[in-house]
Amino acid sequence: MKPAAFEYLKPRDLPEAAAALGAEGSKLLGGGQSLGPMLNLRLARPSLLVDVSKLDSLRRIEETPDLWRIGGSVTHAQIEDRRGSLPGIEMMAEVAAGIAYRSVRNRGTIGGSLAHADPAADWPLALAVIDATVIASGKAGSRKIPADRFMIATFTTELKADEIIEAVEVPKLSASARTGYFKFCRKTGEFPEASAAIVLDGPRRVARLFIGALNGAPQSLPALAAAVAEKGMAAASKEAIVAALKAAAPELDAVGLRMHAGAVTRAISQAVGP
Amino acid sequence: MGKEQGIGARVPRKEDARFLHGRGNYVSDMHLDGQREVAFLRSPLAHARIKSIRWPEGAPIVSWAEMAGVSPIVAPSNLPTFKISEQHPLAFEKVRFVGETVAMAYAPTRAEAEDWLEKIEVEYEELPPLIDSHLARANKEVRVHEHWDDNVFLTLNLDNGFEEKSRNAPVVVRKQVQLNRQVMVPMEGKAALAQWDERVDQLILYASTQIPHMIRIGLADVLGLDHGQVRVISPDVGGGFGYKCQLFPEDVCCAWLALKHRRPFRYIEDRREHLVAGANCRQHHYDLTGYADEKGRLLALEAEVTIDGGAHSNWPFTIGLEPGQATGNLPGPYEFQGYRVKTVCVATNKPGFMPYRGVARTGVCFAMELLMDAIARKVGREPWEVRHDNLVPAEAMPYDNVAKKHYDSGDYRKALVMAREKLDFAKWRERQKTPEADGRKIGVGFASYCEQTAHGNSVFAAWGLPITPGYDQAFVRVTPDGGLEIRAGVHSHGQGMETTFAQLAHEVMGIDIAKMRVLLGDTGLTPFSTGTYASRSIVMSGGAVVAACKELVPRFVEIGAHLMQAAVVACRFEDGHVVGPQSKISVKDIADAWYKHPERLPPNVDRTGLEITMAYKPERDTGAFAYATHACVVAVDPELGHVEILDYVIVEDCGTIVNPMIVDGQTFGGAAQGIGTALYEESPYDANGQPLASTLADYLLPGPTELPNFRIFHMQTPSPYTHSGIKGMGEGGGIAPPAAICNAVNDALKEFGVEMAETPMTPRRILEALEQAQKNPGEKAA
């Protein structure tokens, strides 16, 4: 279980990375926490790895009046360690702290996680529910993709072959916003069996509820979100949740429904429960 | 005597310094000049005929056809009905499981060796895979081994008074239970480094093994070498658990390459290979019927046990060991007189079965303890009470049970009662009366077992093995500065034997254990032992260490008396000194006389000097039975199917304790593995025999956050048959957790009519059972 031979490039800046990415058989390397195992199993066989994990311009966390801009190579640990100093998006630090184990968080990056697009991963769900925007840059320049449309299917995203996730922009929530994030993992650090997240931000007229750990991208449960925004826990009856889940994720079997209903209930109750 | 470091002392482990500082020396740490790394091409199919194997001319690649002079591995058993099969170190004519070794390549690095594997083309003709043991058992057309007439390795039958005792039983309870296939997952997998040493005309195999002396015999026989031409060295070994109790095809291949090319060849198993080709344990199915009286007293037991044996009989323990143990151990710690059992071990297209820590007993205990709870429910009593009344009472010891096992000593009931008290059972029963605020369901479960340890020749001979243990030997030598060298042929791979053997020697000699060196696992340097397995080493090899140390004491006295100019009869040995009427002499001074100043020795001194090899086996070799009760409390989440362990109590008795910290550590580690079996670990296969858990992303192991803070309590009933009354205990922790946890889960879910009876109890399985129960409310599971 050792990788096939490949070349390794550590570009100095984004343009050099983008240029190298144009070559046949080249692939970006972030923290290597998903790509590494795939290389070892020889499931991925790039001829060139372009390592963007050390690019300074991609490692910054910057604040503007109404959003946070998080570089594509920012690690989960960097976000976790900003606990208490990410006003408006504190939820992000909590999500980061719940990813895998610290050793994985030390290396794994937000851009790598989004690009890898594992259906059970945390960032695709968290960034969708918080309505973030992905900044992708390639030879043709940079463009913005809403996070809730970024992932198309399992291991498939909107990203073009030559594009790099430069950053994600996360809007700040109001002081009175309520959030909930729950994932059910069989053990600490494992990918979840079911996950759900909710953001209720009255002043900004936002009510979003998403579920993850499905067969593909996270799915939105807008009607349930609106009902909860209006009526609180009263809208979160078992029947209402199951009905919403059946509509959003018809592939769930009885057991899947039960687990996801459990996750949705708990996420809602974190946000609006007693 | 100087016992501050002797039997019972809580001394820190001598080996910890190197392990905790990362200075252990494993096969993976070794590098010899000119070494080549070996990689194996493994079968992608569960069952197929090999039509051809091709590779570019001149490539460093080998298939079976090139391995002239090597015999297949054959592990026969004398058990009746046993069918013999051959395992070729590289597949010959057929592949019989996914992951079987088909060809090998070598290169300076493992990555390059793997590049060569990609150049090999194998043409297979697929055969129908035999995956389900019940279907394979019925199938006579498609066979794992063509020269057999079906797929049954062996069938064992035992009947002792069943008809008479079961007749008229007022309570009859049937229970079907299943344990799924697993991997043992030692931290270090297989590892072998073979080298030819011209100087001594010897093949040296550094191997991660529990049984170096037996591997030497097996390897020499398969390669057609004299036994003296093979030396097996087992360096630091990162866990064994039974996995490393076999002659691996990869060992044979590396050894053959070293012989052929006269340079070192090394193979290190990676985690994926382990998960695929090493999925070889725990898969049992039980169909039990218990016959009891109205109070739940068991009168008779009938059982059909099906063991999914995989494709090959592994050498030297054979495929017969597991069914033999299941058949003999199923009655457990209970007193009843009627028993009928049929055990069938079936060949399937999976890796050949190996006994894993606890051996068949984890399955046996799971089956028996679920039956106990089912009987208790049927007669409307507390499970602990019914269990209590059925346990062999202390007054009946020693007790010959219905399967003719001889239980040497112990108070099984006391351990159960103590576990109940330590758990604060009454408190939990009270709490169960009020629903939990978080909606979870709380349940309490018990499991009791007894475990044959340190059994000897007669027991292994009855299991039909090609090599059986007899005497274990140990060598001890006083060094010129009064220290001690201890050598034994067993091996330590986490059990702390470098410490406990030193403690046993200290008990006799009083020498500071810091001045002792314990050397294990090298056929060139240690006396013979069959090795470390069956919770035997502290009793067997430990007994030999004690015997050897005791043999040196009269020699100390003789020399010491002479040095003090005192009569031998006026001297005694105490606290590391020979004490005479006026003065005393240390072992150091005696060693000084023997090695450096022989002119000071008495004229007729014992010329064998300050070293000796002695052997030991217990007075009775039917085993010293350790036992325990595990009791736990779980909270089950009916929405998510998650099980959290809220409390876990273990009351165990392994006779005289040599080092309480090591006993706790072994118990903790075993129980952690038991929790893996109960809740997490499984190697599932699809209908084509493809393993579905080939990385640790799919094969879940419990981690620190999943383990409870086990509360371990001890009883100490010395065995009447072993030195110092010591019993083995290395495996015990792994036996009871699946049963205790399953009983607790069923207690928690009884309001839904759910009865789990399969390992592991994954969230999905629990929710499926709840869904099922919801669909058919009236109908309760058997």
Ligand SMILES: Cc1cc2nc3c(=O)[nH]c(=O)nc-3n(C[C@H](O)[C@H](O)[C@H](O)COP(=O)(O)OP(=O)(O)OC[C@H]3O[C@@H](n4cnc5c(N)ncnc54)[C@H](O)[C@@H]3O)c2cc1C
């Ligand atoms: C044991 C373990 C447990 C885990 N548990 C979780 C968990 O609970 N939740 C969770 O969400 N994740 C989990 N992960 C995944 C982890 O979060 C990874 O870090 C993440 O999925 C990939 O990030 P990376 O930086 O390591 O990317 P890499 O592995 O380096 O790359 C992954 C993919 O992204 C591409 N890529 C990398 N950077 C960029 C970029 N800037 N722009 C575009 N493409 C890029 C690569 O080409 C590759 O295709 C776990 C991983 C492990 C090993």
